Amino acid sequence: MNETCHVEPIHKMVTVExxxxxxxxxxxxxxxGCPNCAARVRNGLLALNGVTEAEVDHLTGLAAVEFNPNLVAVPALIQAVAQAGNDGRHRYRAFDLSGALA
Structure with missing residues (x-):
């Protein structure tokens, strides 16, 4: 794990909505590439209004995301993963494994 790649995980308070x-x-x-990458992607997902829980495993490359589909759509989740690597050093790409509607 690279020391310059440290990411603090965010803790989200879920709203009534x-x-x-x-x-x-x-x-x-x-x-x-490391647990910090997983934390970076998790933080990006949790920052979206409508996402209530996100777990990302850097070893398997899998993420499980609980969300309110009335507030956020699958393409926005996929885009949030890509945008989590916006520092110029990291590039992430997500694809739907669950068959949810995009």
């Missing part, structure tokens, strides 16, 4: 989270999507994520 977000609480009726009824969908779970599984994403394949490419580009995860």
């Amino acid at each position: 977000e609480q009726p989270a009824t969908a779970l999507i599984r994403l394949g994520v490419q580009g995860l």
Whole structure:
């Protein structure tokens, strides 16, 4: 793990609007090199309004995201993963493994 790659995981307080989270999507994520990469992607997903939980495993390249589909759509989740690597050093790519509607 690279010391210059440190990422603090965020802790999200779920709003009343977000609480009726009824969908779970599984994403394949490419580009995860270490636990900090997973934390960076997790933080990017949790920053979205409508995402209530996100778990990202850098070893398997899998993410499980619980979300309210009335507030956030699958393409926005995939885009958030890509944008998590916006520092010029990291590049992430996600794809839907669950068959959820995009």
